[in-house]
Amino acid sequence: MVLHLLFIIFFFPYFPLSKSHPLDPLTPSELTIIQQTIKTSNLFSPTPLTFHYIGLADIDKHVLLSWLSNTSNSPPPRRAFVIARSGHQTHELHVDISTKSIISNTIHTGSSFPLLSLEEQIAASNLPFNYTPFMNSIKKRGLKSSEVVCASSTVGWFGEVKKSKRLVKILCFATGDTVNLYARPLEGISIVVDLDLMEILDYTDRFVVPVPVARGTDYRSKKQKRSFGPRGKPVTVVQPEGKGFSIDGHSISWANWKFHLSYDVRAGAVISLASVQEHDNELHRLVLYKGFMSELFVPYQDPAKEWYFRTFFDAGEYGFGLLAASLQPLTDCPVNAEFLDGYYATQNGSLLMIKNVFCVFERYSGDSAWRHTEHEIPGKIITEVRPEISLVARMVAAVGNYDYVIDWEFKTSGSIKFMVTLTGVLEMKGTSYTHVKQVEKDIDLHGSLLAKNTIGVNHDHFLTYYLDLDIDGYNNSFVKAKMKTIKITDGSSPRKSYWTLVKEIAETEADARIKLEAEPAEYLVVNTNKKTKIGNDVGYRFINHGAMAISLLSDDDYPQIRAGYTKKQLWVTAYNMSEKWAAGLYADQSRGDDTINIWSQRNRVIKNKDIVVWYTLGFHHTPYQEDYPLMPSLSGGFELRPSNFFETNPLIKTMPFNNTHWPKRTNNP
């Protein structure tokens, strides 16, 4: 995937004066120091050096928690974790920012590779235009090179034994009358590029099928003509008393919640230290120590030479944060949103800003947080309703054709709702078919005929959240509360059965590999060291809101080996600072040796330990014509809901908005 530069940053004369936090993302000046520290060291020169990841180094949890308990002490030192390539080798570096020194420099010896940089992807995508066989292929398809666009695709791993080169494949498309290039694939062509040499290693043009005309696929409003599509009347929100949240640097407070929102070039949004308060207590109790989108695995389901390798790891190969879209005020986020920017370093270390990488807003959908009408008391009708206002932190990753809207929604009830919305454009395949009746065997489509010469290829989306929960403290346990049917055979009741909850605390990692659909159960993370007044373990439970698909690939298939954790939605592992990335620290051409399921095989004790929950949302996507030329939003998610965490419903004492001066009704004619 090729991305172009968003905002090039030359100069930072001024920063807003907000209190910095040890978890804040690397600032532009810090990124500059890191880059200069490495470049001016004599470790790499004169070999050229490219940066593939620069992010805040993880802080030892005990150190951070200790600092949090007394923030007047000096904070942990600011350090960066860097992955760089030089001389065909991958280096892992730790850099101390205040001392401008390299603390460690090790060479990664595995067969897999770090994030691709945007710059090398752009360079690789430009190679075909100076490659005669490709220019001939374009001509053969009746196209001019000015209307052809190429993008890079990772190559995956398919059982090669010896150490791989850093390769990408190049996928090409036509534009012409439409900017919807994915609707106009150049089918039949395979191009392999060696990224280190930056040259085409292999080229084939197996067959020609028509490049779809793709009429009407340009989705830009300025290209639309009457009759226009349906819409309701515009609706917007107003907050007569102003916003209810405050952002201090990257620390956000709202209602009974506090959390830290950071940007990482690989993960995108990182939520830390999410903690919630009981109404009668100043104390914020920790819920989520750290959470982020760890990986996004998107395997396509077509074994053809031009398609089999499309088994993307969007976070680990491309960078979910690197591909974050600049959010548009008023459309991506409502008028009452505030925005944060993100900064990252390019391959050569220069700085870029993604303007509006996150938005934060108070959401009101017209729903209630709770209600009750009581009719049973003679002479009274009682109705009490509290409208639901929640806080959303949002980012969008535009990973080539697809757009993923990632929402972290905090509720006054204590719930955190994790929602993913899929939209954007399908990855489409060219075909000679122009009508379904020409198709002899459905299976050969590997998808659906969406338009003339256009197949929407079957695929999946598996989005895996890293959730280091610290429910009211460091040591937690994972509980499977299974619903079991009890038969009554002794005539002790007119009933013959009922169900009851049988709770099992997971002792080791083997007890916490969960297929959600396998049995009726609730899954909780509890703190057995903290009890409510009447003696229940404090906890949170998971509630599913759709998107429960698991991978259907065979266990021995290479993409499945690389994403071995996608056959279960929920895993719990013992906290380990190095286990952050579901498909491995090095996902490009990974071989499945550094994945959740591999870590889980160690079968560590997880009872009353610091534990991490991995939750995978899955979508099987069989395209339909409505997904063409661009798909309407489709959402799924899950909720972390307090379950004996509070003594009672924390919203009972929440007052309605009686005294608010609502806008004049003239706004609502």
Place this chain on the structure above:
Amino acid sequence: MVLHLLFIIFFFPYFPLSKSHPLDPLTPSELTIIQQTIKTSNLFSPTPLTFHYIGLADIDKHVLLSWLSNTSNSPPPRRAFVIARSGHQTHELHVDISTKSIISNTIHTGSSFPLLSLEEQIAASNLPFNYTPFMNSIKKRGLKSSEVVCASSTVGWFGEVKKSKRLVKILCFATGDTVNLYARPLEGISIVVDLDLMEILDYTDRFVVPVPVARGTDYRSKKQKRSFGPRGKPVTVVQPEGKGFSIDGHSISWANWKFHLSYDVRAGAVISLASVQEHDNELHRLVLYKGFMSELFVPYQDPAKEWYFRTFFDAGEYGFGLLAASLQPLTDCPVNAEFLDGYYATQNGSLLMIKNVFCVFERYSGDSAWRHTEHEIPGKIITEVRPEISLVARMVAAVGNYDYVIDWEFKTSGSIKFMVTLTGVLEMKGTSYTHVKQVEKDIDLHGSLLAKNTIGVNHDHFLTYYLDLDIDGYNNSFVKAKMKTIKITDGSSPRKSYWTLVKEIAETEADARIKLEAEPAEYLVVNTNKKTKIGNDVGYRFINHGAMAISLLSDDDYPQIRAGYTKKQLWVTAYNMSEKWAAGLYADQSRGDDTINIWSQRNRVIKNKDIVVWYTLGFHHTPYQEDYPLMPSLSGGFELRPSNFFETNPLIKTMPFNNTHWPKRTNNP
């Protein structure tokens, strides 16, 4: 459950002049005519007569569709279906309204009974207060009768062979300092009332446990003291160009949708003739001929004498429409909502109105209907986003302790989203336990200890939708599109597997009894007689958004026999005018002989026929302390999404709201 009268209607001098529709609910004047027609007939006098259901009689589908094809013809005659009791018999009557005549009068001979009337429930709930043993029981518990409230509970059926009497049980509670009576149950008492004789048949007081003090359980805002609960700042919506929908009588038009919204005392909201338009076509194409909440089964999971029978059928026993709450403007529905009222007849035929029984509003949550950021075209960054505005039709049924918010959400994408939100108060059980450590065997709680002397009892909610889909025409088919893993063993690809879609059209009802979690599949209703231009069958598919629980009762348990359909989420039956109510036309003391699963045993042909889909949303509810004293909203639902119904995404040509004069930013300081 006892309800008190909402709005007594004496006089109807004036009706708004809107075009009436054959599917409109019975008007107050029609209800009066029906009542008078029956009362003045000499069929029943001098025996007293009580009304248990009066609703619009179903109109033959061919007759209605024929009228719809030319509405200048005279509409089908207005007729009512009435269930009345007289002389210990249940009568089914059809009344023609214009001729004021009884067309048919048959006696129901089965062993089950119609909806309970509110008036008889109130009368039964008052009986204990004139019953000395009960007054002694109150005294024994240290209560005054002025602080005790009783309500009725249906009795279910537990294998009795001979024909039953019409019975209810009476459940009593204390109020005192709280209006939250469910938090203060009088445990140990069983009271059985004969409704026809209106007298107590059986009374036992087995044991005394403390009536919970239930401090802090009054949820009314006026009872709250500092410190108050959390809330964000108020948010409201404005529509600078006014509302986008119009309501003509009960016919609603909005964006690309038209539908009819009616009130029924049993089902609540009834959506009919929901049809959607393509942007380049005037024609509205039918999607949903009729849809409504057919039944709501709520089995509690405690076999004790005072609890085993609590296995409620809220629609068939109590009336989901009868128990509809008057929606509160600004809290139950946003400021831009319009409201409709509902009318029904009481037991003696007099009229009642439920003010604001429905609201209709355009929803905006700050989300997008679609978006895309395109980075791949050199020199361009394209971002297009369309905000999501949808239309919601809402009702709330306050079934005693529980409140169900039922949303029908129409999207411009062509989707209909069916969402249920559970809130209100748990049905609680008294206990002598005041701390978890006193509990020897968890299983004996049949729930969770929520507060001192208070157990939240385990239970389920199964909400079953009747969906008579007529996708673009009368004859439809049900398709199971199963995802099957194909192994590649011939070395034809570096991949070893992929999944493909294997579509099966259900031939008969036996092919369409679906457990959603059993296998990966998509379920569609298609019209094989209508194709898109490139030849796909037009259709809609179901997408789950949580709430997938199925019943865990043993098959031979009586409540399970009565709700035999609750072990599968999805059934498809051949359309049959008499098959409307999932648990039978007569649900009170039903014996499971008139339920979806029984009808399905006929195994009728459903391929290319008029078919009905039954979709059950299920929640297992194991209470937690946060659900006490009143539970925060919990939602689940599903979506009917167009799947080759349109030629392309109908929203591509939807224009943004660029020219809208948004409110001044001063409203958002």
